[in-house]
Amino acid sequence: MWLLLVLFLPIVQGSYPLMAVSNAVSGPVRGSVTVQCRYEPGWETYKKWWCRGAKWENCRILVKTNGSGEKAKGNQVSIQDNQKMHMFTVTMEELRWNDADTYWCGIEKSGTDLGVKVKVTIDPVTMQCHYGPEWETYVRSWCQDADLSSCTIVVQTTGSELKKNHVSINQKMHTFSMTIWGE
Incomplete structure (x- = not known):
C-alpha cells in the first residue's frame, strides 16, 4: 500500500511546467502589453518563443530566444528570459487593432514543444x-x-x-x- 501511494503521489501533485501569469491581457492602440510566462526549474537553457494563432499546430512564431538570457527582438515584439527567476517576458509594442488574437508562450524541446495560450485584446x-x-x-x-x-x-x-x-x-x-x- 505504501509503495502504491509513493508512486501515485508525484502524478497527483505534478503540474504543467509552463504557465502564463495571466491568460488574457489588453492594451491600447499604439500602446503595449507585457506577458510573463513562468516555467519550472530545469528549463532555463531551452529556447523560449511567442507565437500567434488560435490553433497550436498552426501558430506562427514571432520571436524566439537563443537559450540564453539575451533579449530577442522581432517586428514590434520582444522576448527576454530571466533564467534566475524562471520566467520569460514578452512585450508587444505599437499595438494595432489587428493585433487582437490568440498567442502562445512556448518552450522549444524535442518532441512536442510546451505551450500556454494567451488572449490579447485591444482596449476601446x-x-x-x-x-x-x-x-x-x-x-x-x-x-x-x-x-x-x-x-x-x-x-x-x-x-x-x-x-x-x-x-x-x-x-x-x-x-x-x-x-x-x-x-
Whole structure:
C-alpha cells in the first residue's frame, strides 16, 4: 500500500511546467502589453518563443530566444528570459487593432514543444468633440484622415446615437463622442 501511494503521489501533485501569469491581457492602440510566462526549474537553457494563432499546430512564431538570457527582438515584439527567476517576458509594442488574437508562450524541446495560450485584446478608444448650440441640427461625422479634403467618413449621424460596425457616436449636451473597438 505504501509503495502504491509513493508512486501515485508525484502524478497527483505534478503540474504543467509552463504557465502564463495571466491568460488574457489588453492594451491600447499604439500602446503595449507585457506577458510573463513562468516555467519550472530545469528549463532555463531551452529556447523560449511567442507565437500567434488560435490553433497550436498552426501558430506562427514571432520571436524566439537563443537559450540564453539575451533579449530577442522581432517586428514590434520582444522576448527576454530571466533564467534566475524562471520566467520569460514578452512585450508587444505599437499595438494595432489587428493585433487582437490568440498567442502562445512556448518552450522549444524535442518532441512536442510546451505551450500556454494567451488572449490579447485591444482596449476601446473614445474620442470627444464639443460644438456650439448653433451646430445642433448639422450632421456630425468622423473621418479617418487629418486632411478634410481627402478624408473618408467612418460614421455620421443626425440622430442622438448611431452604431455602425465597430464605431458608435453618442451626442449629449453639445458634445459627441465616438468609441472604436476591435473584435
